[in-house]
Amino acid sequence: MNPPDPAQRLYNLASVQTDMSFSLHPESETLHRTQAVGGGADIDISGPSFDFIRSIDVFQVSIRQSESDKGECNRTDFVRHGTYDEIGQYNWRASSLGALPLAFRGEERYGEHCPEISIRAVFVDWNDHQGRYGFEQVNY
Incomplete structure (x- = not known):
């Protein structure tokens, strides 16, 4: 196959x-609901010199809000959060809009009256080996 x-x-x-x-x-x-992906790193990454790997956060985000013909506000949101653990194992877990980093853009008016919102994005943030914050958001 x-x-x-x-x-x-x-x-x-x-x-x-x-x-x-x-x-x-x-x-x-x-893959399972807590989605561990792969077998982890093939070297020991538990020491502080590998903190930058464990600092990587990945968010998969889908947010929709619109008003129906009857004047009702329809809202849906889906967020999952991916991280690396001490052995380099990557895991997904269910998350929420409140867990999104402040740098994420697009959900600011979600829940406010009912402006039309439609966001699908992958957001990744990290701290590099010198502790500097960085992020990237890709809307699709």
């Missing part, structure tokens, strides 16, 4: 699953 092409694999990994786990093919990792 041939593995899926890289673009399809990324799409599969990023999609939200309703079942508890799925497998891409027998040789791949299995």
Whole structure:
């Protein structure tokens, strides 16, 4: 069995699953709701010199708000947060709008009356090895 092409694999990994786990093919990792991805780092990264790796935060964000024909405000939001642990294992977990870093842009008017909002984004922030803060937001 041939593995899926890289673009399809990324799409599969990023999609939200309703079942508890799925497998891409027998040789791949299995993803779960707490989605540990891979086996961790192949070297010991538990020391303070690797704090910059553990400082990486990834947020997958989807926010929608609009007024219905009946004048009701329809709101949906989905946020998940990805981090690295002490052994370099990457994990996803459910999160919330309140957990988004202050640098995230797009949700400022969410919950305010009912302006139309539609945001899908990946937001990554980190502190580099010198402790300097950085971030990138990609809206799609």
